[in-house]
Amino acid sequence: MSKTAFLFPGQGAQYAGMGRELTEAYPAARRVFQEADEALGFALSRLCFEGPAEELQLTVNAQPAILTTAVACLAVLREKGVPAGAAAGHSLGEYGALVAAGTLSFADAVRVVRQRGRFMQEAVPPGAGGMTAVLGLDAPAVEEICRRAGGAGVVEAVNLNCPGQVVIAGDTAALERAAALAKKAGARRLVPLAVSAPFHSSLMRPAGEKLAAVLADVPVAGLQFPVVANVTADYVRAPEEVRQLLVRQVYSPVRWEESMRRLLADGVELFVEMGPGTVLTGLLRKIDRRAACLPAGEPGGLEKVLAYHGEVG
Known part of the structure; x- marks a missing residue:
């Protein structure tokens, strides 16, 4: 098993301009943004690359935008032959981890997270x-x-x-x-x-119920490698668990520290943070300062990941 784990960030990592340099440098990343635009029926790529920031920050937009940028990073690493033995994602990032493991198609995942964002926003009145x-x-x-x-x-x-x-x-x-x-x-x-809105609290249960109806129609395949679930801080090994855990995740705590300790205990030597920002890299250093984590949201970071695997591969 590869000793590399892919990590996918959650909401809050978004910023106007994210993904633009990736698409300019790598055709594989550009194809992911094109697929997202087609799946959603509007130019998500333009919103990611140009903003405006206020519109990008809306939950209904931020969630598919972050997922798309993260999967664009994934596409480049896959094309270059960088392997992974496991994955995890913080909140909506779990969808990226499941795409990486081959459980969800990217087109399905990006459509689901856009609806997930809408359901979560609508579950509690603004300001409440x-x-x-x-x-x-x-x-x-x-x-x-x-x-x-x-x-x-x-x-x-x-x-x-x-x-x-x-x-x-x-x-x-x-x-x-x-x-x-x-x-x-x-x-x-x-x-x-x-x-x-109070994400991941029990107040989000109505959003989870709506999401369950959407996920019921989404094909779920077997996992190509283990994914650590937010809800359990343990591996998802069977496809029949995927829908149930994604629904529970909406109104349950994200057990991120436990999830990272599980991967560390199982011998992961390198963590690669996909997509925008370095939030997960920072958290991992507070969990275990010896852990190696490389952010890959920009071409420079991706090149460091490729160099690392070129040296040890």
Whole structure:
């Protein structure tokens, strides 16, 4: 088995201009953007390359845009013969991991995540909920704070990202109460996230139910290599698990730190972060500073991945 794992980022990694240099440098990347435009029926590529940023940040656009940029990176590495033994994706990034493993076609995945984004946005009225990153407290402490703040509404620990970084989500009043308790408990910093809904909280269950109906019609093939699921922090090995886990993922915590520790324990030596940004590279360094992770969202990063495999291959 290859000791390389591909990682796919979630919402928040988007920026205007992403993917443009990839498509200029690699025909394989350009073909992925063309496929996305055809699958969605509008010029997603133009939105990625040119913005405007306000439109790109909308959940319904950001999710397919990030997935497309990540799969464009994947297409280049595949064409160059870079192997992977496993994959994982943060939130919507799990769709990219499943595309990499051959479980979902890219055209199906990009259509599903656009609808997923719409369902998640519609599940809670604008301004009624949100998300906040709590820095400097461990997960058990944050979970206890959420329990104490629960009298004001729903608030839950939803992204268990790395030591000292837990994202909470829920009703606005409960979120504010939890943030105040976290500050009192010694949190180093509280960072409200630029999202308009409490993703991965139980408030997203209606979105999960709508997504289940969409996924029921999507073909799911066998996995060419294991994918670590957000919900379980364990490998998905059978195609019949895929739909169920993707539905649960919408309203369940993302167990990212556990997922990375699973891959590290199983001998992964190199992590390659697909798509825009370096968020997952940063998280991995906080989980294990010895772990090797190369971001591949731009041609320069891709060339470093190719050089690494050229040296060890």
